[in-house]
Amino acid sequence: MSSATALDDFLQEAIRRQVTPGAVALVAQEDRVLHLAVWGDAQVLPTRQPMEAETMFDLASLTKPLVTAALALVLEKQLDLSLDRPAHTLVPELRDRDHADITLHQLLTHSAGLPAWRPLFLRGETAAEYLKALRHEALEDLPGRKVVYSDLGYMVVGEMLRRASGMTLDRLFREVIGEPLGLAATFCPAPQLAGRAAATEVGQAFERELAGAPAQGYGGWREGVIRGEVHDHHTWVAGGVLGSAGLFATAADLHRLGLECLGGGSSLFSGRVRERMRTLASPVGQEARSHGFALNIGGEGSCGSALPESAFGHVGFTGTSLWLDPDRCRIYVLLTNRVHPSVGQVDMLEFRRGFHRIAAAI
Numbered sequence: 001m002s003s004a005t006a007l008d009d010f011l012q013e014a015i016r017r018q019v020t021p022g023a024v025a026l027v028a029q030e031d032r033v034l035h036l037a038v039w040g041d042a043q044v045l046p047t048r049q050p051m052e053a054e055t056m057f058d059l060a061s062l063t064k065p066l067v068t069a070a071l072a073l074v075l076e077k078q079l080d081l082s083l084d085r086p087a088h089t090l091v092p093e094l095r096d097r098d099h100a101d102i103t104l105h106q107l108l109t110h111s112a113g114l115p116a117w118r119p120l121f122l123r124g125e126t127a128a129e130y131l132k133a134l135r136h137e138a139l140e141d142l143p144g145r146k147v148v149y150s151d152l153g154y155m156v157v158g159e160m161l162r163r164a165s166g167m168t169l170d171r172l173f174r175e176v177i178g179e180p181l182g183l184a185a186t187f188c189p190a191p192q193l194a195g196r197a198a199a200t201e202v203g204q205a206f207e208r209e210l211a212g213a214p215a216q217g218y219g220g221w222r223e224g225v226i227r228g229e230v231h232d233h234h235t236w237v238a239g240g241v242l243g244s245a246g247l248f249a250t251a252a253d254l255h256r257l258g259l260e261c262l263g264g265g266s267s268l269f270s271g272r273v274r275e276r277m278r279t280l281a282s283p284v285g286q287e288a289r290s291h292g293f294a295l296n297i298g299g300e301g302s303c304g305s306a307l308p309e310s311a312f313g314h315v316g317f318t319g320t321s322l323w324l325d326p327d328r329c330r331i332y333v334l335l336t337n338r339v340h341p342s343v344g345q346v347d348m349l350e351f352r353r354g355f356h357r358i359a360a361a362i
Contacts, residue, residue, distance in 0.1 A: 003361040004035045015040040019346050020338035022051035026251040027359045028331040030264045034362050043199035045341045056197040056248045057335045058231050060316030064154045067173050068243040069108050069292025073273045079164040090160045093131040101143045107153045108291040109282040113139035114150045119211040121237045127159045147286035151244040158243020170241045181256050185249035188240040194228025198337035201226050206343040207233045251333045254322050258331035278312045304353035306360040
């Protein structure tokens, strides 16, 4: 059995076991696609619709490295966004208490000390209002000491970019990255693209439970099938665009973006930018992070030991994943709608590592 056939079998078995309703996987050597797998359904409720190679996926947290961190690094000089710049110089909402010491470097490496998540949508409806609420949240630790993966930190970076550029984050991405690379990737997909999107949750049981008692009486939850609009509630409330989530893209889009990160594309990302994307920048002894990406040092990444320690990548809660192997110039894209119709009790870490074990042999 070939490795490509084994990968197809692996994905079909995952669909049978209800790990996910469907999947699109792409394995590439630089610009050459070695294998493209398309299996299952993009939607099962209220009607069944088959997955396609061009299906758009809500990338969730893949927005962080591919939009927010990438823009901060690419526009560093143009927008005066040095990595040691205190966040409060652009976001004065954070000028008080320990928040005043937070830098862009710490935000990009999840070492700012900010909590992982808080239901800020209970206290605001825009990124700016979220930041006003955030100033009242105590830090998990002093800035620069500990890695705490934080949606909130990337909301701050997105707002820094918006204020420094005078442009919304979606427009900034489109003009600086999306259009130059010819991507279909976008925030807030237009109806034609939204109709090609993989469905996510029916209702919002997961975040309702996460928000807990403080959200009792909150009337802003969605009830139906979420499709073609962002799953993350903070982002949806704020209009579909945040530094932490919101980008929709196809497997082909991620292939192109991965190629840029590896230096085999159009040279949109300079050598300096690419180096920062793959170099350890988080505090010693903490989770290995670059400026934007997770690193596979010690085989601890979601790709596991199948890829070398030099590999870097990221995942999204909705079931998305991009890992890059600079040694072999390999690109691994795994896109699933595993939160549709609900967020199940699935070991996604093992699923992703199983995928990479087979894909690396192709």
